[in-house]
Amino acid sequence: MPELPEFLAAAEAWLEAGYSRVATEQRGRFRWGEGSDEVHVFQEPDPVEEADAVPRIRAWRAALWDGGYGWISGPKEYGGAGLSRSYEAAFNRLTRKFDVPGDAALTVSLGMIAPTILRHADEGQKRRYLPALYRGDLIACQLFSEPGAGSDLASIESKATPEGDGWLITGQKVWTSGAHLADIGEIICQTSPGPRHHNLTAFLVDMHAPGVMVRPLRQMTGGAAFNEVFLDGVRVPGDARLDAVGEGWRVALTTLSHERSAMGHSSFGGAGILSTERLMELVRHAGNAHDSVVRRDFGELITQLRVARYAQEVMAERARAGQPPGPEIALNKLALSANMAALAGFVAGVLGPKVIADTGEWGTYAWTSVVLGAPGYRLGGGSDEVLKNMIAERVLGLPRPS
Amino acid sequence: MSAVSTRPNLSAAAEHDELRRTVRQFLADMPPVRSVMEATEGFDRAAWRRMAEQVGLQALLVPERYEGLGQGATEANVVFEEMGRALYSGPYFASAALAVYVLLCSGDEAACRDLLPGIAAGTTIATAALDGSSAPILHGHVADLLLVTDGSSLFAVDAGIQAQPIDSLDLTRKLATVKFERGSARPVGKEGGAPKTIAAATDRALVCLAAEEAGGAARCLEMSVAYAKQREQFGRPIGSFQAIAHRCVEMLQRVEFARAAARYAASCLDEETGEFPIAARVAAAYCGQAYRWVAGESIQVHGGIGFTWEHDAHLHYRRAWADEALLGTTDQHYLAIADRLGL
Ligand SMILES: Cc1cc2nc3c(=O)[nH]c(=O)nc-3n(C[C@H](O)[C@H](O)[C@H](O)COP(=O)(O)OP(=O)(O)OC[C@H]3O[C@@H](n4cnc5c(N)ncnc54)[C@H](O)[C@@H]3O)c2cc1C
Numbered sequence: 001m002p003e004l005p006e007f008l009a010a011a012e013a014w015l016e017a018g019y020s021r022v023a024t025e026q027r028g029r030f031r032w033g034e035g036s037d038e039v040h041v042f043q044e045p046d047p048v049e050e051a052d053a054v055p056r057i058r059a060w061r062a063a064l065w066d067g068g069y070g071w072i073s074g075p076k077e078y079g080g081a082g083l084s085r086s087y088e089a090a091f092n093r094l095t096r097k098f099d100v101p102g103d104a105a106l107t108v109s110l111g112m113i114a115p116t117i118l119r120h121a122d123e124g125q126k127r128r129y130l131p132a133l134y135r136g137d138l139i140a141c142q143l144f145s146e147p148g149a150g151s152d153l154a155s156i157e158s159k160a161t162p163e164g165d166g167w168l169i170t171g172q173k174v175w176t177s178g179a180h181l182a183d184i185g186e187i188i189c190q191t192s193p194g195p196r197h198h199n200l201t202a203f204l205v206d207m208h209a210p211g212v213m214v215r216p217l218r219q220m221t222g223g224a225a226f227n228e229v230f231l232d233g234v235r236v237p238g239d240a241r242l243d244a245v246g247e248g249w250r251v252a253l254t255t256l257s258h259e260r261s262a263m264g265h266s267s268f269g270g271a272g273i274l275s276t277e278r279l280m281e282l283v284r285h286a287g288n289a290h291d292s293v294v295r296r297d298f299g300e301l302i303t304q305l306r307v308a309r310y311a312q313e314v315m316a317e318r319a320r321a322g323q324p325p326g327p328e329i330a331l332n333k334l335a336l337s338a339n340m341a342a343l344a345g346f347v348a349g350v351l352g353p354k355v356i357a358d359t360g361e362w363g364t365y366a367w368t369s370v371v372l373g374a375p376g377y378r379l380g381g382g383s384d385e386v387l388k389n390m391i392a393e394r395v396l397g398l399p400r401p402s
Numbered sequence: 403m404s405a406v407s408t409r410p411n412l413s414a415a416a417e418h419d420e421l422r423r424t425v426r427q428f429l430a431d432m433p434p435v436r437s438v439m440e441a442t443e444g445f446d447r448a449a450w451r452r453m454a455e456q457v458g459l460q461a462l463l464v465p466e467r468y469e470g471l472g473q474g475a476t477e478a479n480v481v482f483e484e485m486g487r488a489l490y491s492g493p494y495f496a497s498a499a500l501a502v503y504v505l506l507c508s509g510d511e512a513a514c515r516d517l518l519p520g521i522a523a524g525t526t527i528a529t530a531a532l533d534g535s536s537a538p539i540l541h542g543h544v545a546d547l548l549l550v551t552d553g554s555s556l557f558a559v560d561a562g563i564q565a566q567p568i569d570s571l572d573l574t575r576k577l578a579t580v581k582f583e584r585g586s587a588r589p590v591g592k593e594g595g596a597p598k599t600i601a602a603a604t605d606r607a608l609v610c611l612a613a614e615e616a617g618g619a620a621r622c623l624e625m626s627v628a629y630a631k632q633r634e635q636f637g638r639p640i641g642s643f644q645a646i647a648h649r650c651v652e653m654l655q656r657v658e659f660a661r662a663a664a665r666y667a668a669s670c671l672d673e674e675t676g677e678f679p680i681a682a683r684v685a686a687a688y689c690g691q692a693y694r695w696v697a698g699e700s701i702q703v704h705g706g707i708g709f710t711w712e713h714d715a716h717l718h719y720r721r722a723w724a725d726e727a728l729l730g731t732t733d734q735h736y737l738a739i740a741d742r743l744g745l
Contacts, residue, residue, distance in 0.1 A: 280745045289745055292737070298745060299687070299736025306684045310666035311659045317412040331655045385648070392647035396627050396654060399639050401647035 001083065004090060011091055014067050019098040032281040037363040039370055054139075054181055057101045061136025071134040078118075079131040089316070108178055109133055111262030113140040113186050116255045120202070120243040129184075129204065141182035142259075143173045143205070143229060144252060150175075151386045153188075154197050154249060158231065160189035166237045169205060172230050177380075179214045179227040182207045186255060187231075188248045200248030203240050210234070221372040256382060260330045263381045276302065279346075282363060286350045294350060301346045308335040327394040330387045337377035337384055344371045410669030410677075422480050428457055429488040435574050435717070438491055442567060443544055444576040445492035453492075454524025460498045461522035465506070468518035475606070475668035479613045483661065486617030489717055491574040493527050493541035499610040500540070501528030503603040504549045508556055508591030517547060517558060526560075531580070532600045532729075540728070542578030543567040550587070551596040557587035572724035574717055604729055605682040609667045612689035615725055616660035619693045622700035622718050623653045629704055640703075649699055656692035663688045679742050687735035693722040 002010070064070040065079070072088040074080020081087075103110065114133045117126060132138040149155045158171020169189055179185065184204050191201040205212070211234035216224035243251050279298070280289075288294040312332055347367045348355050358365035378384050392398040432449045454460045463478055464470020478499065485494055502521060505514050520526030530549035531539045539548070543565040550557050562583040570577045591599055627650055630641030640646050667685035670678040697719040701708035708715045726732060 276743060280743065283745060295740040295745060296733055296736045299683075299739035302680075302739050302743065303684045303687045303736065306680065307659050307663045307688045310681070310684075311662035314412055314662040314665055328654075328658065331658055334651075334655055335659070385644075388648040388651040389644070391651045391654065392641070396641075396647075396650055398627065398630060398641040398647050398650065401642055401644045 004087060007087055008090055008094060011069060011094055015095065015098045018063060019100050021097055022099045032285060033362045037366040039366050057105055058136040060101045065135040078126050105178065105181065106139065107262050108142050109140040112142060112255050112258045115258045116186060116251060119254050120251050124239065138183045139181050141176050141179045141185045142255060143176055143185040143187035145175045146172060147174050151383055153252065156188055156190060156200060158189045160191050160201060160203060166235060167203065169231050169234045169236060174228050175226045176229050177226045179207065179229050180216060188252050191245055197249045198246050201245050202242040202248040202251035203236055204242055205234060205236050205240065221369060257329065259381045260333045263333045263336055282347065283350055288350050297346055297349065301342055304339050304342055308339055327391060330391055333381055333387060334384055340370065340374040340377045344374045410666065410673045410675050412669055418480050421477060422484060424457060425481050425484040428453065429484055429490060435489045435491050439573045450492050450524060460524040463498060463502050464518050464522040468514050468522065470518065470522040474672040475609055476672050478610055479665055479668040482610045482613035483617035486614035487621040489574045489721060493529060493544055495610060495614065496529040496540045497521055497527050500530050500607045501549055503606040504530050504599060507602040508595065508599045510591045513558060513590045532604065538568055538577035539580050540577060542580040543576065548580065548582060549590065551600065554596055555593050556590040556596045556599055558590050559587050561586045572720045574721055575724065605679065606671060608686040608729055609664060609671060609682050611725060611729060612664040612667065612685040615689040615693035616657065616664045618718050618721060619657045619660055619696040622696045623657050626650055626653060626700045626703040646703060649703060653696045653699055656696055660689040660692040680739060683735045683738045687732050690726050690732050694726060697722040
């Protein structure tokens, strides 16, 4: 195993050879008025941009994989580099210095579905899917929620019935983020009438198979990051089943626990949305830098954002020390939705009229994406209320709240 | 570590668990805080001596060359969390953290050599009054050594101190009005060096205070959750009502984040990372608010019992509100963060 400094030196040389350093890195700080002023909250670029972005993301993943950096903490037998998570985290920090496509479009793929496969799939499935997901050859989505089954996920009604040596799936899914980009979907279906929690089975369904129809749903932000997915007698082979028949609920729980930790992570994402420098520039350009109320509110916002980051780092350290993240990881998601709301309130206060009409001024109206996106964070990844029920029961040991 | 690095190493050594167990046990064996808080001194002298002789806690942050244990902020973080949980009423924070940091930050070698060994041994009780005014002084009534400032320079006073404990909101951490003879004051550090020393010492002491607050908040949560499981109304435990359960989860969130914030700031201090000036105030602001909020909610979860004199809930509530005015208010911390980030 290479020492971390050697590893990072090699990684930096590799990045240097293929990518340019980001402008802010060269100058050491965020530059007001340069480049795009978009504030990405959800993956919802316009369709033209997206058509352009996805191949770039896939090419970046392929280059990473071929360079040996595609899955740094992954087991060697599935193409990973077999190094510890601290190497992976250090590499990810390093990539922020370079102009590389972000991995945000792959949060579901790599942050949620791949770890579920690693935990629940059989040997053949792991070899087939894991390298493909990390290499960006396959993009995955999460087919859980249905019109009648949101918070009460166990009441899923999509059905999978055995047919020949495979299965036939029929049902309707909703709010599926990224389904329009996905090659495969992790779907939970009913495979028997009962009992509750034991009647579900998980599959990896080919999103390009006949009978799968994806219809974009327009979000309140105006973009369309999530979709309705209709499955009408979709044939899936026997080896598309994930874990045993009747084990679907456990598989779903694995994915959900990774979802909470993946979502919590984005609260300090390097995408610039929560960049301190960007917020300060916003305050300066709005002419509020000497207003003591704004300075106080800025200090409060920074406090909330930093503490969320510190808490994540402390939790990550515990995980590295061998204590796996428990249900308390969902606290990070609660912090994320609260911080998004706080950020929206702060920027709206600083911008005043500039946030309600697009005057064309750089870096002003763009913040509406935070104002409009914040409510989605309270719902996605398990609503805040449902997560609080779960934490009360599983972390605090309280009786099931009702 | 250089100041370029901003990320501290957070690995929690196994010794910290050992230290925590030792301190928790020691505090559990002490006379309960209620039995000492109404006495004039407000703490148990014999236990203070045992703390020095058996565990050496007063020596924790004092470097070895001044006869201390030379431990870092990370170890202090563990001790202060425990002190906060137990509402320890002795002059530990004032003497072993605040006064020690003032002396160390003054860079006055002679003063450190003369004064720190006594503090480390627990034979000298020290405290500091850093705002230069005549405001009441933390544990002034039991102090053998006062660190004071005229706004420009620092002085140590160890004779002719006349102190009078006064009614304090926090029943487990007393304040006193203090008079002393100017003539007996010994200059500490460079003339005019007080503002710099005080700023540095305040940041460091705030990190200890933050850990204490996180520990106090953790104790309030613990009491609330235990009560919510046991108290029944409408034929079921009150903890099964979402309003109570969600309240408890929000308390947990603040407790966990407060502990992480104090812990992170302590690591930044030990490793001298560039993040420390921010992390210190972030921890101070967050932990202060978290403790105040959690202590208040804890009373609500307990119902009428929580509002009685006999229940410990109000002792935490009082401590939390008093802490807020000890070394800067939350708003002052927020403003300091804006300043330090260069806004
Ligand atoms: C941006 C976004 C992206 C998403 N992406 C995906 C995806 O990729 N894949 C996928 O499968 N799903 C996805 N979802 C769906 C998401 O998981 C659900 O919206 C969520 O679980 C809530 O379900 P629901 O919308 O049916 O609301 P409901 O369950 O009907 O809830 C409505 C309200 O009732 C509250 N409530 C419900 N039950 C309880 C209870 N027991 N106690 C207290 N309050 C309760 C909820 O908190 C909420 O406020 C996404 C959602 C959003 C907003």
